[in-house]
Amino acid sequence: MSFDRSLKIAPSILSADFANFGKEIEAIEAEGCDWVHVDVMDGHFVPNLTFGPPLCKAIRKHIRTVMDVHLMIAPVDPYIEAFAEAGADIITAHLEAGLHTHRTLQAIRATGKKAGLALNPGTPVEAAASLLDLCDLVCVMTVNPGFGGQKFIHTQVEQVRKLRAMIGDRPVHIEIDGGVDPTTAPLVVEAGADVLVAGSAVFKGGSVDQPNVYGANMTAIRFAVAGLKSAAE
Ligand code: DX5
Ligand code: ZN
8 A cells, every 4th residue: 555645435334224334335446435434333432333353354354445444442552452453444543542653553553454543533633743654644534533424623724734744755645534425525625635435425316226326326426636836745
């Protein structure tokens, strides 16, 4: 996985048919997604429960692109090894999930995986300043984590702009997670984001029998940001 700041769309399978993950993943990849975003929730750090390492391992076989695992769990350290073994390419932990995020990021990198740091909307990006050299990705949450289909929080756009300036030349991706659609995508790309997670905006209206809808939904996002002078590059 070489580093580049070109636009990447990472559909969140939280909005896919849970009874059909393998085929759903094959459909979004065939329709041209860049990464596959996997939302792990523990019913404690966030008020929702999804799935754990066994499910990640099972779907890994269907992923040809990049398996981007977003851990919304606390504690996180005891589970890093299991998600690495399940085949994650990127493991993202929340700054708010524990007191020792520096150690957590080191532990992720020690497994040979890329390390991501996620920030809730209530956390100023400055809190990540001394951690950037340990990060391959910073995920700026543009909703409060826990559910798909929520409304984009516009005040996060300025946070993205600040974070982009803080990152400078470091090979660190800025990922946006929550409420991304063709209206909001240009705001964050212009501010410096290069990875767009999108759940409802990609899966809405489609199915494994109508995968072209997924393709059209992703094209709508790409079209909305095309030609923008991106601060990411
Ligand atoms: C929220 C998750 C997101 C979510 C995005 O806690 O981390 O990945 O599924 O869904 P949409 O794009 O529908 O806001
Ligand atoms: Zn997510």
